[in-house]
Amino acid sequence: MRTAKCNVGAATDSRASGAALPGDWRACLFGAGFLGLAAWFVWGPNLAVIPDLRGAGATEPVLLGSLPRSVLAGPQGAKVNGFLRSCSDCHRLFRPRAADPAPLRLQHQSVVVEHGDIVACRACHLEPGYDLLRLKDGTPLPYSESLRHCLECHEEVRGDFEHGLHGRADGGWDARFGAVRHLGCLECHDPHVPRLPVMDEVRPLPGPRTLRMGEPRAARAEGGR
Amino acid sequence: MSAPSRRAFLRGALGGAGGLAAAAASLAPLGKGAATGFSLERLLQPHYLRMTPEELKQVLARVEAEVLERHGVRAEVNDHKALPGVEFAFALDIDKCVGCRRCVHACAAENNASRDPEIQYIRVLELPEGSLDLAQGDHHYEHERLPRAGRYYLPIQCQQCADPPCVSACPVGATWQEPDGVVVIDYDWCIGCRLCMAACPYWARRFNFAPPAVPSSALNARMDYLANRPRSAGVVEKCHFCLHRTRAGLQPACVEACPNGARKFGDVLDEGGELAWILAHKRVFVLKPELGTLPRFYYYAGEDSARASPAAPGPDRE
Numbered sequence: 001m002r003t004a005k006c007n008v009g010a011a012t013d014s015r016a017s018g019a020a021l022p023g024d025w026r027a028c029l030f031g032a033g034f035l036g037l038a039a040w041f042v043w044g045p046n047l048a049v050i051p052d053l054r055g056a057g058a059t060e061p062v063l064l065g066s067l068p069r070s071v072l073a074g075p076q077g078a079k080v081n082g083f084l085r086s087c088s089d090c091h092r093l094f095r096p097r098a099a100d101p102a103p104l105r106l107q108h109q110s111v112v113v114e115h116g117d118i119v120a121c122r123a124c125h126l127e128p129g130y131d132l133l134r135l136k137d138g139t140p141l142p143y144s145e146s147l148r149h150c151l152e153c154h155e156e157v158r159g160d161f162e163h164g165l166h167g168r169a170d171g172g173w174d175a176r177f178g179a180v181r182h183l184g185c186l187e188c189h190d191p192h193v194p195r196l197p198v199m200d201e202v203r204p205l206p207g208p209r210t211l212r213m214g215e216p217r218a219a220r221a222e223g224g225r
Numbered sequence: 226m227s228a229p230s231r232r233a234f235l236r237g238a239l240g241g242a243g244g245l246a247a248a249a250a251s252l253a254p255l256g257k258g259a260a261t262g263f264s265l266e267r268l269l270q271p272h273y274l275r276m277t278p279e280e281l282k283q284v285l286a287r288v289e290a291e292v293l294e295r296h297g298v299r300a301e302v303n304d305h306k307a308l309p310g311v312e313f314a315f316a317l318d319i320d321k322c323v324g325c326r327r328c329v330h331a332c333a334a335e336n337n338a339s340r341d342p343e344i345q346y347i348r349v350l351e352l353p354e355g356s357l358d359l360a361q362g363d364h365h366y367e368h369e370r371l372p373r374a375g376r377y378y379l380p381i382q383c384q385q386c387a388d389p390p391c392v393s394a395c396p397v398g399a400t401w402q403e404p405d406g407v408v409v410i411d412y413d414w415c416i417g418c419r420l421c422m423a424a425c426p427y428w429a430r431r432f433n434f435a436p437p438a439v440p441s442s443a444l445n446a447r448m449d450y451l452a453n454r455p456r457s458a459g460v461v462e463k464c465h466f467c468l469h470r471t472r473a474g475l476q477p478a479c480v481e482a483c484p485n486g487a488r489k490f491g492d493v494l495d496e497g498g499e500l501a502w503i504l505a506h507k508r509v510f511v512l513k514p515e516l517g518t519l520p521r522f523y524y525y526a527g528e529d530s531a532r533a534s535p536a537a538p539g540p541d542r543e
Contacts, residue, residue: 168486177474
């Protein structure tokens with residue numbers, strides 16, 4: 001009965017009154033361990049560095065010769081200490097600072113923003129929980145509807161996208177032969193760096209060695225022509 | 226009297242024997258069957274367009290047997306007919322194409338094109354920006370990274386012209402235009418004269434100078450008679466809009482392989498379709514329009530739909 005914290009442990013050990021002291025210590029250790037575990041559950045995610053999310057939701061290369069899609073196609077959240085955490089798990093404790101973007105000392109250091117003149121996180125992510133996106137007027141929007149969010153600014157793409165022109169599609173050439181799936185924005189573009197690094201830095205497959213198109217440059221040089 | 230007559234007799238006998246040997250030698254390939262690509266049935270089969278359904282079935286079975294003998298692959302040789310009320314067309318956004326050649330290799334794999342010597346239906350030209358002078362194009366660009374600054378990439382394949390000069394050039398009617406606009410070749414009817422190649426202004430046709438070599442392990446077993454069944458030496462082939470796929474509803478192999486979505490394929494008669502939208506809203510061009518070949522392969526550039534789409538009625542309209 002020395003501290004309120006050890007009450008429970010003391011009660012269980014009360015019949016061995018002669019050895020009360022060692023039992024109390026054990027109970028105290030147990031209690032401290034429990035509190036430590038609870039603290040770890042609450043604070044743990046903030047102490048572990050959240051892994052780089054790029055590529056977390058990347059889909060497999062769909063077809064022969066196609067490039068793997070890049071970023072953030074999967075559900076939002078990050079696996080930290082073996083648990084899937086949502087954004088608000090941390091951000092309900094850690095409120096963003098007034099300065100946005102705040103200097104990133106521990107978390108999100110991998111995030112590079114090169115998206116026009118957007119630099120602030122809150123320009124797209126809804127405060128305070130960050131579990132949602134926001135439209136320009138502050139309307140919350142789930143990440144699954146990012147298309148609406150993107151088209152708010154990128155009006156020039158809307159016509160093309162709605163008619164299936166912007167970006168590739170999987171499936172047949174017409175809907176009557178089965179579902180045609182048009183890839184969403186985030187399946188090709190990293191919203192933080194939308195300039196398509198994957199595609200812009202593509203290596204070409206080998207060039208032709210056909211009769212019709214003449215010999216490759218190297219072969220021509222060897223032949224002295 | 227006897228000497229000249231003996232000489233004449235010997236000359237005649239030798240000539241006769243030589244003629245018989247030559248005739249036997251020329252007919253010898255017929256006996257060897259599929260190994261050489263020649264067979265009596267193939268020699269005597271009617272033109273594709275004049276085949277009865279029964280004859281067609283026999284021919285498809287023969288081709289399947291030939292594939293089995295040549296490659297040990299149990300192929301499925303179909304004969305997809307043109308879909309009624311459909312006219313295929315192709316559109317390619319040269320702004321999105323980065324020249325990665327994935328379409329080229331996907332096409333060769335899909336269509337069982339010869340790997341050695343190499344035959345490719347699609348060629349990709351690297352051109353200086355702002356130029357459509359195809360003579361400046363480079364087929365053999367090799368860069369670490371694509372695209373190169375100041376260059377753009379122009380893939381060219383069969384344009385499936387509405388008025389195809391190659392069809393008029395063929396002396397035997399081995400190539401013709403189907404109702405869905407695809408210009409096809411009956412590889413068994415082609416005599417290999419290559420007049421169609423001379424007539425094509427787009428360099429779209431390829432000739433099998435040597436027996437085409439396709440590794441049996443890489444053989445695409447889903448075939449069509451007019452599409453990607455194995456060819457033999459001495460015949461012309463070309464892009465056929467993957468009709469074995471597209472007539473079954475699939476996209477052509479090059480469209481599927483394009484990582485950027487630069488290639489669009491569809492029915493140009495479908496008013497709500499992608500092709501109709503492109504033709505209505507994009508600045509579309511075709512190659513060599515002055516020749517009057519009316520290509521069904523359209524090129525366009527850029528994302529200017531905001532400018533081109535019908536604007537919402539603003540205050541100064543109405």
